[in-house]
Amino acid sequence: MQFTKLSELFFLLPFLASAAAPPVHPLTGRPIAGVMGAAGAHWLERSERDAEEQPRLAVRLLDLKPGMKVADVGAGSGYYTELLSRAVGPSGAVFATDIQPAMLRILDERIRTKSLGNVQTVLSTESDPRLPNNSLDLILLVDVYHEFSQPQAMLRGLRAALKPSGRLVLLEFRKEDPQVPIRPEHKMSVADVRTELEAEGLRFQQVLNGLPWQHILVFLK
Numbered sequence: 001m002q003f004t005k006l007s008e009l010f011f012l013l014p015f016l017a018s019a020a021a022p023p024v025h026p027l028t029g030r031p032i033a034g035v036m037g038a039a040g041a042h043w044l045e046r047s048e049r050d051a052e053e054q055p056r057l058a059v060r061l062l063d064l065k066p067g068m069k070v071a072d073v074g075a076g077s078g079y080y081t082e083l084l085s086r087a088v089g090p091s092g093a094v095f096a097t098d099i100q101p102a103m104l105r106i107l108d109e110r111i112r113t114k115s116l117g118n119v120q121t122v123l124s125t126e127s128d129p130r131l132p133n134n135s136l137d138l139i140l141l142v143d144v145y146h147e148f149s150q151p152q153a154m155l156r157g158l159r160a161a162l163k164p165s166g167r168l169v170l171l172e173f174r175k176e177d178p179q180v181p182i183r184p185e186h187k188m189s190v191a192d193v194r195t196e197l198e199a200e201g202l203r204f205q206q207v208l209n210g211l212p213w214q215h216i217l218v219f220l221k
């Protein structure tokens with residue numbers, strides 16, 4: 001691109017800057033993180049993950065019961081899907097969603113090799129979780145919410161999918177804790193989560209502590 005006059009360059013500078021800046025949440029100004037590609041699945045399956053995140057403890061804290069209908073939104077390779085599947089048992093159901101067909105292929109392979117007969121995968125979109133309305137006891141988002149490119153539309157869809165007594169649960173790396181070794185845009189503070197979710201009509205219930213690096217934020221419909 002050539003600029004014939006210096007004034008043309010100054011005119012265009014704000015537009016060029018906004019094209020390069022990451023999108024932010026309109027209420028909190030939080031920079032929205034990029035989506036982890038399917039090449040990142042090896043990180044999701046890293047051997048240290050059990051020690052760093054204690055996912056079995058996390059799922060125990062959710063107090064799931066056999067027969068419940070739940071969703072693992074942004075399920076990735078299905079690390080948590082498998083734990084949810086076992087927690088709700090054969091009489092329950094798990095919808096495992098992702099926007100990336102390549103992630104769902106990895107997840108389908110996990111479902112096949114581990115015989116997770118109660119899991120159904122869903123290819124969703126950046127603005128629509130594609131879940132059945134008024135039907136879920138719990139929706140879990142592990143390390144996902146901060147990647148939503150359209151968080152407000154997604155929250156409206158997720159809220160609609162919950163039963164009246166349903167819970168929406170976010171597991172996010174603690175932004176308040178500088179010792180948690182994760183890039184800032186991939187962490188969330190309790191204050192930002194509350195501001196963004198309460199604005200979409202979700203009622204804050206509690207923060208569950210006890211995990212090494214993450215907080216568990218529980219909201220009601």
Ligand SMILES: C[S@@+](CC[C@H](N)C(=O)[O-])C[C@H]1O[C@@H](n2cnc3c(N)ncnc32)[C@H](O)[C@@H]1O
Pocket residue numbers: 035036044073074075076077078079080097098099100103124125126127129141142143144147148149154
């Ligand atoms: C960091 S990975 C976490 C995967 C999984 N929850 C876990 O903890 O193992 C984030 C995942 O969220 C997915 N994702 C991002 N935006 C999404 C959206 N709007 N709806 C559903 N999935 C989304 C990405 O494709 C990616 O697989």
